[in-house]
Amino acid sequence: MRQALVAARLVWRAAPVPVLGYLAVTLVAGLVPIVVAWLTKLALDRVAAPGPPGVLLGLAVGLAVAGLFTSVSLQGSQYLRGEVSRRTTLVAKDELFASVERLDGLARFEDPAFLDRLRFAQESARALQLMVDSCFGLARGMVTLVGFVVSLAVLTPVFTGVVVVAAVPALMVELRLSRRRADVMWKIGPVERREFFYGQLLSTVNAAKEIRLLGIGSFLRGRMIDELRTSTAAKRRLERRELSAQAGLSLLSAAISGGGLIWVLVSAGQGRLSVGDVSMFAAAAAGVQSAVAGLVSTAAGAHQQLLMFGHYVDVIEADPDLPAAAPAAALPVLRRGIELRDVWFRYSPVHPWVLRGLNLFIPYGEAVALVGHNGCGKSTLVKLLCRFYDPTRGAILWDGVDLRDVEVGRLRERIGAVFQDFMAYDFSAADNIAVGDLVSLGDQRRIETAAGHAGVHEMVEALPHGYDTLLTRMFHQDPDDPGGGVTLSGGQWQRLALARAFLREDRDLMILDEPSAGLDAEAEYDLHTRLRQIRAGRTGVLISHRLGAVRAADLIAVLVDGVIVERGSHADLLAAGGTYARLFTLQAEGYAMARSG
Numbered sequence: 001m002r003q004a005l006v007a008a009r010l011v012w013r014a015a016p017v018p019v020l021g022y023l024a025v026t027l028v029a030g031l032v033p034i035v036v037a038w039l040t041k042l043a044l045d046r047v048a049a050p051g052p053p054g055v056l057l058g059l060a061v062g063l064a065v066a067g068l069f070t071s072v073s074l075q076g077s078q079y080l081r082g083e084v085s086r087r088t089t090l091v092a093k094d095e096l097f098a099s100v101e102r103l104d105g106l107a108r109f110e111d112p113a114f115l116d117r118l119r120f121a122q123e124s125a126r127a128l129q130l131m132v133d134s135c136f137g138l139a140r141g142m143v144t145l146v147g148f149v150v151s152l153a154v155l156t157p158v159f160t161g162v163v164v165v166a167a168v169p170a171l172m173v174e175l176r177l178s179r180r181r182a183d184v185m186w187k188i189g190p191v192e193r194r195e196f197f198y199g200q201l202l203s204t205v206n207a208a209k210e211i212r213l214l215g216i217g218s219f220l221r222g223r224m225i226d227e228l229r230t231s232t233a234a235k236r237r238l239e240r241r242e243l244s245a246q247a248g249l250s251l252l253s254a255a256i257s258g259g260g261l262i263w264v265l266v267s268a269g270q271g272r273l274s275v276g277d278v279s280m281f282a283a284a285a286a287g288v289q290s291a292v293a294g295l296v297s298t299a300a301g302a303h304q305q306l307l308m309f310g311h312y313v314d315v316i317e318a319d320p321d322l323p324a325a326a327p328a329a330a331l332p333v334l335r336r337g338i339e340l341r342d343v344w345f346r347y348s349p350v351h352p353w354v355l356r357g358l359n360l361f362i363p364y365g366e367a368v369a370l371v372g373h374n375g376c377g378k379s380t381l382v383k384l385l386c387r388f389y390d391p392t393r394g395a396i397l398w399d400g401v402d403l404r405d406v407e408v409g410r411l412r413e414r415i416g417a418v419f420q421d422f423m424a425y426d427f428s429a430a431d432n433i434a435v436g437d438l439v440s441l442g443d444q445r446r447i448e449t450a451a452g453h454a455g456v457h458e459m460v461e462a463l464p465h466g467y468d469t470l471l472t473r474m475f476h477q478d479p480d481d482p483g484g485g486v487t488l489s490g491g492q493w494q495r496l497a498l499a500r501a502f503l504r505e506d507r508d509l510m511i512l513d514e515p516s517a518g519l520d521a522e523a524e525y526d527l528h529t530r531l532r533q534i535r536a537g538r539t540g541v542l543i544s545h546r547l548g549a550v551r552a553a554d555l556i557a558v559l560v561d562g563v564i565v566e567r568g569s570h571a572d573l574l575a576a577g578g579t580y581a582r583l584f585t586l587q588a589e590g591y592a593m594a595r596s597g
């Protein structure tokens, strides 16, 4: 019922007029077969016992009008159906992705069950029309059924009862089958998602290099086909089961019709029924049975679509993934600093601890560098600062205010960041930068300044269409250009991501996670010099494995096994002779050996 209500409200909101028109045409179309059957019976009776020709003519005109309506209504209902479909898909998709956008954290996107649900929800959003079709099909079937049942009951009440009662097991069987179908679709959801993943992998340019060099194309194709075989086998099993159940139901209805036909012919032979009655019986018996069969399978279809639509409802009504404080506290402009107080974190109860009671103070106006081995939790800490997850235990305090007490959007407005796995959007160069702060969309001066800070302005200007150059070869630059856009190098992309972050340089906190990993030595030196100038006196967190890049930081914190084991300036840490000193010396020796060797 919940799904049905949500669906009905959505369809009504999206397309009230077309849906009413579609319903009206559908209901009238449900009446037409009954009208035709009665007109035919009356015409045949007139032919058998001739009367005034005007009556026959009137019946013939009536039949012609019914035929005309059938063909016109078919075109009209197809248009209205299309209109309902277009409008509902638009609204449903918008609503679905608005709900996905409302998920503030990342955990749901790492939950396979949620991802399966989301895929079904997307399919349901596109196929909402099928549900409307089924419901209207039910209404139309009911109109036809009631009309024929009444017509048949006039001739033979007993036979009518048998036909109607025979529909009950059919309905039960079909409903069971539809539940089973929805069950199977849910079970094979992950299989289909994996198949889709392999398909994507085999057709994207990013994977193409490695797949070709390593020669793993047929291996991946094999895996894709294995997944497809698994889902196909499950569907085949389901359809065989459906086939045998439906064959049984067909046998039942054939036996009932055969019995009825024998009775009618015998009665007509004995003169108890007219030729028109026989034709009425044939039309009504076939009409009732096909209406019952249609109703049963439409009801089953609607039932299955509702079950699938349940995933859509679950997604749009999903609880927030990060608890929201009510009322939310105000987030002050940062003046003292950010404190991570005894922070424990693991990605889920089944994952190991990443942070284990970490304490760190990021003072206002200072640059703090995080250093540590791969996988020690540096990027995780950054994700907690942006509140993509909440600490499992402990707290993060922004000038004393717990991040959990403020609205997530307010917090993120105060942060600029370049993530280690930054995005390369298939947009123009200008838009790739402008998404860093949407108000700058179209503000060429701001975009160019940010690009200048990131040392990428000249490169972008030299592109075939300057800032308007499309940075992808997936789409055409314009319809007359067969070549598509351009592809940037890794380092060029990284500078562009930096330009995006520089649009937010006035924010309270700037996070740079490996901002120079893809840059050449000169560009790296240049970047850090610029950063020092631009970010002087501002709060920042910098992560880098190149220790030369972090030595100028006000504070360097060394992370080992989820806790900070050393903190201090470059000089302090070198003097302390601990982990940082060892790592720094190793790197410095590497360079020195390279120079001497």
Ligand SMILES: Nc1ncnc2c1ncn2[C@@H]1O[C@H](COP(=O)(O)OP(=O)(O)OP(=O)(O)O)[C@@H](O)[C@H]1O
Pocket: 110, 347, 351, 354, 372, 373, 374, 375, 376, 377, 378, 379, 380, 381, 420
């Ligand atoms: N989304 C996730 N779900 C589960 N585990 C994760 C997730 N992201 C990271 N991890 C795990 O958390 C640990 C810390 O990862 P993190 O990315 O924070 O390390 P890092 O210090 O930034 O490493 P690197 O220097 O290699 O970038 C790793 O063991 C990693 O496997």
